[in-house]
Amino acid sequence: MKTNLAVVRKNIDKTDREIARLLNKRARLALDVGKVKGKTGKAVYVPSREKEVLKNVLSALKKSKPVLSLQAIEDIYTEIISACRNLETPTKIAFLGPWATFTHQAAMKKFGSSGNFVPCATPGEVLDDVEKGRSDFGVVPVENSNEGSVNVTLDMLVETELAVCGEISLKIEQCFLVKDPKAKILRIYSHSHALAQCRTWLLRNYPDAELISVSSTAEAAKMAVKETHAAAVASEAAAKIYDLFVIEKGIQDSKQNFTRFFVIGKIAARPSGKDKTSLVFMIKDKPGALHKILESFEKNKINLTKIQSRPTKKKAWEYMFFVDLEGHVEDKNVAKAIKALKDESIFVKILGSYPVN
Numbered sequence: 001m002k003t004n005l006a007v008v009r010k011n012i013d014k015t016d017r018e019i020a021r022l023l024n025k026r027a028r029l030a031l032d033v034g035k036v037k038g039k040t041g042k043a044v045y046v047p048s049r050e051k052e053v054l055k056n057v058l059s060a061l062k063k064s065k066p067v068l069s070l071q072a073i074e075d076i077y078t079e080i081i082s083a084c085r086n087l088e089t090p091t092k093i094a095f096l097g098p099w100a101t102f103t104h105q106a107a108m109k110k111f112g113s114s115g116n117f118v119p120c121a122t123p124g125e126v127l128d129d130v131e132k133g134r135s136d137f138g139v140v141p142v143e144n145s146n147e148g149s150v151n152v153t154l155d156m157l158v159e160t161e162l163a164v165c166g167e168i169s170l171k172i173e174q175c176f177l178v179k180d181p182k183a184k185i186l187r188i189y190s191h192s193h194a195l196a197q198c199r200t201w202l203l204r205n206y207p208d209a210e211l212i213s214v215s216s217t218a219e220a221a222k223m224a225v226k227e228t229h230a231a232a233v234a235s236e237a238a239a240k241i242y243d244l245f246v247i248e249k250g251i252q253d254s255k256q257n258f259t260r261f262f263v264i265g266k267i268a269a270r271p272s273g274k275d276k277t278s279l280v281f282m283i284k285d286k287p288g289a290l291h292k293i294l295e296s297f298e299k300n301k302i303n304l305t306k307i308q309s310r311p312t313k314k315k316a317w318e319y320m321f322f323v324d325l326e327g328h329v330e331d332k333n334v335a336k337a338i339k340a341l342k343d344e345s346i347f348v349k350i351l352g353s354y355p356v357n
């Protein structure tokens, strides 16, 4: 049957009017939720509920043979929830800036574009902004799948009173950006992690260029735009914002290049059914202490997704352990394992439980 363009467009217009009406209905309902929360002092941002909403939508769609990809639906819904959340209360999100860092992209992936984003110069400034109440949440990088932990973030998490209430995993595609595509490149700016991620490509293509480490990939783009003979390793988004040419995309050595970010806030995230918990501890200095702790995780059937030691900086050769595990602190088995952990440790700090990304 021949499709009549005018008829199909008429149908699209009708469908759009229905969508607009339903979006408005949803926004009114979110405002109602906001009023209840306002009266009861409950937090506006509820990561576990947002996950539930998404799960509900995706499973409804899966049943009806979706034409759109599930990722597309998730992206659209992130924006709908973002708009509704901001209607309840405008949310301020501090992130490791400047604009167009990968942390900025991660923050937008989690909170949608209706948030009020605040760029900060260092992870320390991000936490300070949230601690002082200037922002509601902070987003900081915590580890890269190829280069390992962002130590400055780990160190700050030990000290802060704030909680980790979310995680974001972002695929990182590094790009080579220049101001003048014809100029000889003498200097290449980027974050140390990004330079390391692109080691092979940089050595093969620019063996004689000086590699200069700066505070972020977006900062590198800002520097490169000021110099004809300089380049930056940064995101495609940074090229757009800072007006640079993209010479090549995806220059990282490993195509499996992901960075994990933490959402930090004053709220504790409720159990969502599929959570992770991050914690840090220092064991007693005696044989078998670490073994006993690991054994208690096994006994309680808890899977550890990460374990890393880091100097305490208080005494030479003294270490703390950072652990990520599957489960929420309110789960019985996790609570049991944490009790055993406390018995074998001189210090335990729960950094937070949050829905798995």
Ligand SMILES: O=C(O)C(=O)C[C@]1(C(=O)O)C=C[C@@H](O)C=C1
Pocket (backbone or CB within 6 Å): 030, 033, 034, 044, 045, 046, 047, 049, 050, 053, 080, 081, 082, 084, 085, 088
């Ligand atoms: O259900 C809530 O608690 C809401 O505030 C509504 C809503 C939503 O739009 O679905 C918005 C913000 C919250 O983080 C979770 C969900």
